[in-house]
Structure formats: C-alpha cells, structure tokens
Amino acid sequence: MKGKIFLFTLFLLAGFSLYPENISSVLSQAEQDWLQDHNEILFVSQTDYPPFEFKGEEDSSDGMSIELIRWIATEFGFKARFRHMSFQQAQEAVLNREADALTSLFYSEKRDERFDFTPLTWEVPALIFVQSDRPDIRSLEDLRNRRVAMQRGDYAEEYLLQKGITATILPTDTFAEAVNLVIAGKADAVIGDKQIVLYHLFSSNLMDKVKSVGDPLYIGQNSIAVVEGNSLLQSILKEGVILARENGIFDKIDRKWTGVRYSDSRTWLEKNQTFLIIAMISILIIMGLIIFWILQLRSLVAKRTDELKRNELHLQSLFDSVPDLLWLKDSKGKYLKCNNRYRQFLGLDESRIRGKTDHDFFSKDKADLYSEYDRIAMEKGEASYIANIQYKNDGHGETVEVIKNSLHDEKGNLVGILSIAHDITERLEAETFLDTIVENIPNMIFVKDAETLRFIRFNKAAERIVGYSAEELKGKNDYDFFPRDEADFFTRKDREALERTEITDIAEEPIQSRDGQTKILHTQKISIRNKEGKPVYLLGISEDITERKQIENEMRKTLKEKEILLKEVHHRVKNNLQVVSSLLSLQSEKTKDLQALEAFAEAENKVKSMSLVHEILYKSENFDRIPIRKYLENLMNHLREMYVGRNIDIAMNAEDIDIQLENAVSCGLIFTELLSNSYKHAFGESESGSVKIEVRRIPEGKIQAEVSDNGCGLPDDFNPDVTASMGIRLIIDLIEGQLEGEWSVKKDKGTVWIFTWPNG
Known part of the structure; x- marks a missing residue:
C-alpha cells in the first residue's frame, strides 16, 4: 500500500501525459475511440502462477504477463488495473463480463468457442510430474485409472479426454497445491506447466521430492484472452503484443524472469530510471513520507509484538490440548x-x-x-x-x-x-490377546511380505502341518522348503492373490511336509494393502482337508459300486420283462380266439411299457427320474410296430421334463392304454387318422398330459362309473390312486383325455 501511495505521489507531481504520440500509427480510429471511452481496463490474473503471474508483496500483481500488459498500457495510454484470483474464477469473471481480459490463457479449439485470443505470448510445455522415487509412471498411458492432480479449469483435463485417458481428476486452486498432493501421496501424478511447477519446486526447496517423466504432453500456446465478441479490445491487445515483440520487450522480460531461481538481475538504477528525475523533484515529499512510515512502522512493531504474545499463548494452548x-x-x-x-x-x-x-x-x-x-x-x-x-x-x-x-x-x-x-499400553495388550488367538486357531495361518514373498508370521497349526518351526520359516520363501513344482505353484497363486482385492480361494492345494507326507489343504489368500492401495502383505489361511479327502474318495468309490449294482438290477428287470413279453407273444401264436389274441396284445403292451422304464434307467446316469420325452418316443415306436399296417399318424409335443421313478411305471401304463384305445377303437379298419400327445408343466409344480385323436369319439351315453371297460377303470385308478392326480375326458372332433399330477 505504501508503494502505491509513493508512485501515485510521483505521478501527481510529474503531471505529464502517458498517452503516446504515435498511437494513431498503430491503432485504428475505432480502437482509439474505444480506449477514450474505456480509459481503465480490468485484467484478471492467477493468484499463484509464477513466473507468469502471481500475487507479489503488499497484495500487488507481478510476473511476466503482468509486465507485458503494463508495457502495452504505457504505450497505448490506458490504465491497466489487475485483480488476482484462482484460475477458474478468472475465466468465469471474463465470461460474465465482470472483468475485461485474462492476462494468460492457453489456446484450444474448445476455449476458442468462448474466448477471443491475441497472438502467442509464451510457449509453455506441459509435463507429467511424480514422486522422485516412483518407477511405475513413465508416460501418458500410465495415468489410466490413476489419481491425477491439476489446476482447476486447466487445459490438461480437456487433453486427457481427447486422448481417451480415464483418470480420477483432483482439481486444486493452484499448481503448487497440485504438486503438494503428489508429495503427500494423495495423488499419483500432476500434469502441470513446466515453468510454474519448476518455479514452485525450486523456490520451496522440493527439487529432490518430485521429478518429471516423459516428453511434453503438449506445448501450451499462452495468450491474452477476452470474451468472445469483444473484437475491439482483442484487436487493441493484439497490436500491443505485436508491437512488444517488434521492440524486443519479450526478450527483456524473458531475461529478467528466467534467470537463476527467477531472480531479478537488473540494478536499482535500471529498475527505477523511469522515475528517477521525478523522485528528485519529490525528495521533500518523500522525506515526509519516510517520517510517516517510521511512525507507522513503530505502530506495526507494537502490533506484531502483541500478536506474537497471543500466538505464544495460542501455541501453549494447542500444546496442552x-x-x-x-x-x-x-x-x-x-x-x-x-x-x-x-x-x-x-x-x-x-x-x-x-x-x-x-x-x-x-x-x-x-x-x-x-x-x-x-x-x-x-x-x-x-x-x-x-x-x-x-x-x-x-x-x-x-x-x-x-x-x-x-x-x-x-x-x-x-x-x-x-x-x-x-x-500404547492397551494396544500392546490387544496385540498380545490377538497373538494368543492366532496361535490357538486350529487352521494354518501365515503372513508373507508382498514384495519378496518371504514368511513373516507362522502360527502353531502351520508348524504342525508343514513340520517346520516359525523360527526356521521366518525370512525364508517356499523354494527353501518345498519341491520346485510345489514352490512354483504356491508362488503363482500368491502373485494372483496380490493382484486382487478380494479373497483368492484354492479348493485343493497339495503340500509336502517335512516328514515327506503329502497333505491336501484348502487355502484362502488375500492381500493386505496400505492406505495408498499398494499390497504390503499376503495373508493366508489353510485348512488341512487330507482326512476329509480320503473319506470323500472312499464314499465316491462306494457310490460308484452302488451305481453299477443298480444298473445291473434295472438291466435284469428289463430282461425279465422282455422274456415275459416274448412268452406272451409266443403264447398268442397258439390261439385263434380273437378276444384271447387281443388280451395277449394288451398284456404285452403293458409289460413293454414297464420294460421301457427299466431300459431307460439302465442306460441313464440318473436312477430316480426318467425323461418323459425319451420314454414316449420309445413307446410310440413300439406301438407302431404292434399295429403295423394301420394308417395312423402319432405326433408328440412334450417339454423336457424328468418324472419321478415311482410315477414312471404308472404314467407308462396310462399312456399305453390311451394310445392302444385310439389305435383299436377310434378309427375303422380302413380309416386313417391321427393321434397327438402333449406334455407340459403347469403352475404349482404339476405336470399336465393330453392325449387326443380325431376319430369317432366316445358314445354319447359314456359314463365311466357305469359303462367303463377294464382299461378305462385301470386308467382312472392309476391317475387317482397312484399319481394322486386329476383327469377329464371330452369329445372334441374325437376324444381328448387330460390328466394332471404333482411332480415332487
């Protein structure tokens, strides 16, 4: 504030005009008129973007871009006022017309839709910066699914989207804050402008904490920017940039700001030569100001002393809390x-x-x-x-x-x-209690170092299973104790578990103990990670299932023997029923009585229907259910052979349903009786016809079967309670008694039998 008062006093005393005489040779009449109407231009700059722009001493604006604009303002005779804020706020201020221009903004096609830019002022390469000891990030591709810090509103976010790099963006108000996130381990990398990041690292003594990796991602084209459509101001600033480059102003600014540690190498005379004559004229006023400043300084010292005392008390309060x-x-x-x-x-x-x-x-x-x-x-x-x-x-x-x-x-x-x-008294007690629990768990528990896979912890159960003591195992790896093929297997599974965040389950893991016995373990492994998500330990828990596997193998062997025996039983039953069927067939050849022949045929069909059940079971791996579709196909083939010469077509539409073994024989007899009735009674001797079978699932876990034909149908006075034949009574008894189901029969261009039963 004192510096501003000083400069204002000097200008007041000098009383000369800063408006250049040759402005008409550079700017058009419209541009000159605009400057007359807008004598003051408000520029917004970033609070912390050194060396281009930053908040200097006593809240003043300073930096390379600031100096350039001040030179243009002097040449063109307007007053440049600066306001510093965050990068995002600065852009919004210009877009909302709360400010006239941005002191520096990277050009991009997307930004060109909202801003108008002057010619290039400075090129600023953007680099990736990571912690100096980090080897895993070397290029842009390594940023995928990483935490990337950057200044809020910076072009880097737009650049990542263009390149298809998916990352977690951590926006900050300044590049310095973004770099500090990387140093603190809260971000994996920062994309930042080279000069700004290096200035922060160098000035904060952090050069050994952070390094840059890879080539520049892009070269930022830094320019002065105004809101889209403010063409006159853009044109004025454009002419100013061109004039500054022609007069070597950029070279002077570069030499000043890009020296060692960004120090100003100019002498006091070079810095103040513009105001030297005016200062001499104003010497008396300056001396008066000096006296005023001394008084102010005494007041400030007293104030700061009181603040130090308060801070001391505050610090002591913090200590005691x-x-x-x-x-x-x-x-x-x-x-x-x-x-x-x-x-x-x-x-x-x-x-x-x-x-x-x-x-x-x-x-x-x-x-x-x-x-x-x-x-x-x-x-x-x-x-x-x-x-x-x-x-x-x-x-x-x-x-x-x-x-x-x-x-x-x-x-x-x-x-x-x-x-x-x-x-840490309670913590040590808790650790002791936890150690006691771990040591007494009957399952094997071990912990390995994530990098070397060397054993760190082994409980008593683990010592018992592998035959080695915890002291022998500590600091060693699997190759020190187990055969190479086993050690290779263990190491591969360890690496798989470390790459995952969930539990890796190994159902069976053979291991050779110290005494040469092979044991089977059921092992679960999981990685233990630090707060950055990096695996540091591998925890494994193994259950010895050797005895259980032996019992399972014995049971499997016994079950296989039972399956073979059951297949043989079904095979013999099928053969015996086939013999009965053959005997009925032979016996029928010895009689000429039509009723007897029909009775033999019906008996043979019933025996065949039962035989088919055992034939399917003999060939199946499942002994408690049979597939209804396969059974019906075999039954239909048999009936076609029995009634060869009849022009009867049988069609089937059956879902893939397995019916219970206890219902299979009853279902077979019902279908046999219904199909036989259709063959014998539904059509005349010379008539052709069709029979249709449908089997489907219905709600409540039931099965519905439908057998229909397009024959002559049942008599009008058909009453199953009075006129039913022995075959009809058998059908009804099997449905109601054996299947515990329901049935209905109707005449619909033939005869339709429908019956349902539960399939448990």
Missing part, C-alpha cells in the same frame, strides 16, 4: 517447551524444565539413550522407539511409543526437535 506427551528441544538438546501431560510426567512446572537437558531429569543411562535418539532424529529427520515410563505426579506407569522429528527454518537450518509420546 494434545492428550499425548509433547515436548520441544533446541538443536543442543535443551528444552524449549512442553505440554501439561509432560509436566505431569516430570512432576515439574515449565519454568523448571525450560533450558534444561535430559541429564537433569533422568539417570545417565536413560539420558544418554534419549540423547542418542535426538541425534538420530537430527541426522535422519525422524526417529522412534518404545519406552516404559513412570509418572512422577501419581506414580503410574505406561508403555509409550516415542516419535521424534527434526525442525528446520526456511533456509533449511536445524532449529530443534519435536517429540511426541503416545500411550
């Missing part, structure tokens, strides 16, 4: 500050602790040990250990985990060590 022991030492091991918990531990107030060392409070052995951990923390940046302590205020003891971190100032100089001790 931490439930763990917390203390701060300088680089020489002297106490600077501690919280209330630590004061209770020592039984002293802070005034008696500050400025002392560990040798003032602990035995020499303990003090030397604590000092050694301080030294390690100062050398390596961090140290940790576990200690048993006893509080002086009430005498109770705790087991604590102590973590020490070194502290450095802005220049990287060591200034102290911050230590925190967390009570």
